[in-house]
Amino acid sequence: MTRIFHNGETIRIKTAVAPSPQEKFAAEELCAYLERMTSTAVEQCDESYEGPVIAIGGVCGEYGVPVPEGDDAFTLKTVGESLCITGGKRGVIYGMYELLERLGCRFFTATCEKVPFVDELTIGDLDETQRPDFIYREHAYYEHRQYSRFALKSRLNGANHPIKDEWGGHIRYSWFVHSFQNIISPEEYGESHPEYFAMDENGERVLTRDKNQLCLSNPEILPIAIEAVRRNLLEHPEAEIISISQNDWRLDCQCPECRRINEADGASSGTLIRFVNAIAEALEPEFPHVTFDTLAYQYTRSAPTVRPRHNVAVRLCSIECCFAHPFEDCCRDSNTTFVRDLRDWHKTGAQLYIWDYVTCFNYYPTPHPNWRSLQPNMRLFRENGVKGIFEQGCCAQRGSTDLNELRAYVLTKLMWNADADVDKLIEEFTDYYYGAAGKYIREYINLVCDTAVKEGDHTGFNDKPLHKYLEKEHLTQYDGLFIKAIDAVREDTIRRYRVEKARLSIRYVRFYRDFFENGEADRRELHDLFDEWEAFGLGRMEEDADRTTTRKALLRGKPIGINLYWHWTFELRQYYHGGRFDFLLNSKAN
Structure with a gap:
């Protein structure tokens, strides 16, 4: 057992004489939190100090602790009476936050942290190196996009989370998906070269602005595309990934040559992978550090026989799936085929990424019964070689309801470790964030999930709030738990506010069910709902x-x-x- 602090003793944090910016930040951040926890000054010392310390970064080499390989990896190791934290450019910071969590801190939201006050800090013998299950970790929830320091504490590193270099930085993206329109646009080429664009089933080239695709078998577009991608990379030398992906439009080119190639390759993604492979091969000598990313989305979701190059990433999208059940356990055909496609892409040896969906986009506040699917799906991704995850959740500025703060917290933990104890995560979060109301929030989550299973509901990414688990008798049960939750925190202003905000989901669904049944809105109820929504400072209700x-x-x-x-x-x-x-x-x- 290593004693870090006891009754007023000085804690010393040791770094190299010239620490990296990330090591310097880790030391300063650790000082700040330990001082909060102990109300005792924490001192930083250099390599000359020889007593018990918390050593951070390269100085750990003096204690025989090497830096683990990987930007996000870190090592925690006790050496005698000292503790070493070392890691990659982000990993050394993650290791520092890991130590704080082991000492009882929790980073639940950007404005809700648990920092215990203690008389003594001890930690057991450690010799542990951690690496994330997924090298790319990203989601769309508001707080992590708005507060990059919170994203850092949550170990997110994707393009939606612009983390400063001195905090370890993030993986930089250029042309974040749906980028064909950036490469060859109908405004520039539609009149002179309509043959550059995809043909529909009627034999017509589709040139609608932003709603077109490319005819990928046309050899004339490849050099144009290579130059467009090259130009973008020269303009964005920081980019580590560039997206070369179909527009957000369902149009699989039906020209004879595209059809011939795709039939020979066994899937409509054949022409796409050949096209992206060619660009990646042409530009690899000039940009060896760049990954060329594309989508396996809708008509390109199935894997072809042609193999993606080593510097090509394929981002598989789950948009058609049911999210009320784990992908592997759902009887719906969309889930069965998605799992098949995931496994088939894994067999190609592709550098595989996932674009997943964890909310109801047209009706954001609707209770989404996916709580028991999050971990099984994450494990499925890991088992099939997935390297990166993007969880597209509620993108509303200033957040929304449906317990999004909790869902975001659970997702960040699972993206680091798909075997994390989800029940414990939910219990810790709800007990602190909602206080005495936490047990009722957990009952509500379980009741929503149990009811969706009992009623045999399947939920998509855009469903109206008309499922059986959302019928009025069930809404009454859910609301009863919220009433109990409010009663439990009636004198706790902050936590009552949080419960009242979460309860808005039930009011929202009641309103919408009445709207769909009656064909028109109750004007008074509509304005009351929106007035309350705005009073909580909430933004959009749909994507x-x-x-x-x-x-x-x-x-x-x-x-x-x-x-x-x-x-x-x-x-x-x-x-x-x-x-x-x-x-x-x-x-x-x-």
């Missing part, structure tokens, strides 16, 4: 429109804000070919 537009849409008898925009409604019908996603558009209110 693609702000709350003012959503309110306007409801007043006009339309369920979501994008229904007010003709171009959205028209193009969505074209995009989804009038098929699986008609629920976006066809309702009594539309």
Whole structure:
């Protein structure tokens, strides 16, 4: 057992004479937290000091502790009465936060940290090196995008989390997906070279702005694409990943040559992988540090027989899936085929990334019963060689409801270690963040998940709040737990505020169910709901429109804000070919 602090003793933190910026930050941050925990001054010392210390960074070599390989890896090792923390440029900082968590700190949200006050700090013998299960870790929740220091504490390192270099930096991305329009646009080439663009099933080249694809078998577009990508990389020398990926539009080129290649390669992704491989091969000598990323999305989701190059990453998207059940356990065909595609891509040897969905995008506040799917899905990704994860959650500025703070916390832990104890994570978070109401929040989570399973519900990424688990009798049960939660923290102003905000999800669903049943909004209830929503400082209720537009849409008898925009409604019908996603558009209110 190593004693770090006891009743007023001085804690000394040791670094090299000229520490790296990351080592310097780790030492300063550790000083600040240990002083908060002990109310005792913490001193930094240099290599000349020989007593018990917490050694950080390169100076750990004096104690026989080498730096582990990898930017995110770290080692914690006790040597005699001293403790060593060393790691890569981010890892040395992660190791410092790991020590604080072992000493009882928790970083739940950007504005809610648990920092215990103690008379003594001890830690058992340590000799542990950690590396993340996924080298790229990113999600879309508001606080981590807004507060980069919180993203650092949560060990996120993706493009949505711009962390300063002195804090270890982040993995820099250029052209973050759907980038064909950046490479060859119909504005520039549509009139002179319509043959550069994908052909639809009627034999027409589609040149609609932003809603087109490329004819990847046309040999003339490859040199244009190579030069466009090269130019972008020269303009962004910091980029480690560049996306060469289809636009967000369902159009698989039907020209004879594209069809021939894809049929020979066994999937519509054949032409795509050949195209990205060619660009990656041409530019590798000039940009050996860059990974060329593409999407396996909708019509390109299945793996071809052609193998992606070593410097090509494939980002597989789960947009069609049911999220109420783990992907492997769900009987729905979309999940079965997704798991098949995941395994097939793994067999190709691809550097595999995931784009996953963890909210209801058109109806953000809807209770999403995916709590028991998060860990099994993360383990499935790890078992199939996935290297990076992007969890697309609620993107609303200033956050939303549906316990998003907790879901974000759990996801960040799972992206580091897919075997993390989720029940313990949820219990620790809810007990501190919601105080005495925490047990009722956990009951609510379990009841929502149990009810969705009992009712046989499958939930997609964009479903209306009309599932059986959201019927009025169940909403009454959920709301009863929130009433108990509020009673438990009635005198605790901060925690009551948090519970009341979370309860808005139930009120929101009640309103929307009445809206869909009656075909129009109760005006008084609509304005009361929005007034309360705004009073909590919350932003949008759906992904693609702000709350003012959503309110306007409801007043006009339309369920979501994008229904007010003709171009959205028209193009969505074209995009989804009038098929699986008609629920976006066809309702009594539309």
